[in-house]
Amino acid sequence: MKLDPFYLIVDSAAWIERLVPLGVKLVQLRIKDRPDEELRSEIRRARAVCAAHGCQLIVNDYWQIAIEEGCDFVHLGQEDLAEADVAAIRAAGLKLGLSTHDEAELETALAARPDYVALGPIYPTILKKMTWEAQGLSRISAWRERVRPLPLVAIGGLNTDRLEGVFAHGADSAAVVTDITLNADPEGRTREWIEKTARWR
């Protein structure tokens, strides 16, 4: 499986409606702490836009709702994975991406036979408080060898100046939140990400 080198992560269908039509081909809907009905409505809106624009939608955390809403890809962290029914996710035909932050998590992730592995935080992130120090670029190279032939996603503190480094060290896709959503010009920055990742597409 090949992932687009630009992996956008946003927290609402409104962001997806705004940015996916610009040419984004891989997007994660990462919503926290909202009632189920709101989540369903957000997922439905996101699915419609992604279907219209040939963009792969990945639903974060809410694998049961993703199954029920007919989605085809979920992302889980290690705590999510511990509580998830991976067999049910597979039986429903969904693909699965998993987070990793250290060796033990990588072992756990690979044992679950995911469709991609994410490594983070490569650089410090302002999005959420993390237990892990920044991994640095060399960790990407180490993960590259361990994760092959699965795609490797780099995440955490990425911006357009850091792309060369993450791809040179073996990432297949660069995931980003705040470099776009907190940018003064999110549309312009999204176009820049699309252009600057073209070499690895």
Ligand SMILES: Cc1ncc(COP(=O)(O)OP(=O)(O)O)c(N)n1
């Ligand atoms: C591509 C990608 N990588 C890592 C994460 C983080 O997942 P998780 O550790 O479960 O944390 P939350 O995002 O759920 O807060 C991700 N969402 N996407």
Ligand SMILES: Cc1nc(C(=O)O)sc1CCOP(=O)(O)O
């Ligand atoms: C959601 C998330 N997960 C991470 C991990 O390391 O697992 S880092 C991260 C935040 C990514 O946001 P930004 O691009 O703004 O740094």
Ligand SMILES: [Mg+2]
């Ligand atoms: Mg999670």
